[in-house]
Amino acid sequence: MTILEKFLSGAPDQIRQASCEVMRLNNKQELNTLAKNLHSIKKAVKNTDLGGGFLPNNVYLDFALKKIRYAKKSNACMCELYPDMVFFNPSEEESAGHILITEQDPAPEPWTNTFLCRCRACGNLFHVEQGESHYTWYQWTKIKQLP
Ligand SMILES: [Zn+2]
Numbered sequence: 001m002t003i004l005e006k007f008l009s010g011a012p013d014q015i016r017q018a019s020c021e022v023m024r025l026n027n028k029q030e031l032n033t034l035a036k037n038l039h040s041i042k043k044a045v046k047n048t049d050l051g052g053g054f055l056p057n058n059v060y061l062d063f064a065l066k067k068i069r070y071a072k073k074s075n076a077c078m079c080e081l082y083p084d085m086v087f088f089n090p091s092e093e094e095s096a097g098h099i100l101i102t103e104q105d106p107a108p109e110p111w112t113n114t115f116l117c118r119c120r121a122c123g124n125l126f127h128v129e130q131g132e133s134h135y136t137w138y139q140w141t142k143i144k145q146l147p
Pocket residue numbers: 077078079080119120121122123124
């Protein structure tokens with residue numbers, strides 16, 4: 001099942017999965033395909049309650065829709081959206097090949113940590129603060145754009 005098919009299925013489980021896939025999707029072509037179908041996607045996911053505990057799973061869907069809209073209207077690097085989503089784990093983003101962690105708090109507390117990350121595509125630098133409330137969050141702040 002493609003991401004688009006998952007969205008259009010209208011099934012909450014599939015929509016949630018598709019949203020998480022879009023979050024990690026950096027393939028411009030695939031994003032453009034989704035952008036072309038944004039109207040149908042919005043119709044299919046309208047009024048979908050994805051459940052969740054302290055944090056409604058709809059945050060994933062809201063972010064996915066935002067990213068698709070962004071891909072449609074902007075050619076800027078997708079890393080510009082890191083500050084808009086608190087679930088981008090720097091280690092996972094590094095494993096996916098999107099960024100490099102250039103510095104890390106050498107002695108992090110159990111639930112807090114800081115990172116300095118560079119986007120491998122455009123060179124943007126981010127300061128990332130990791131914290132913990134009912135879930136682990138990551139606040140990304142863009143600090144510099146390299147020429
Ligand atoms: Zn970038």
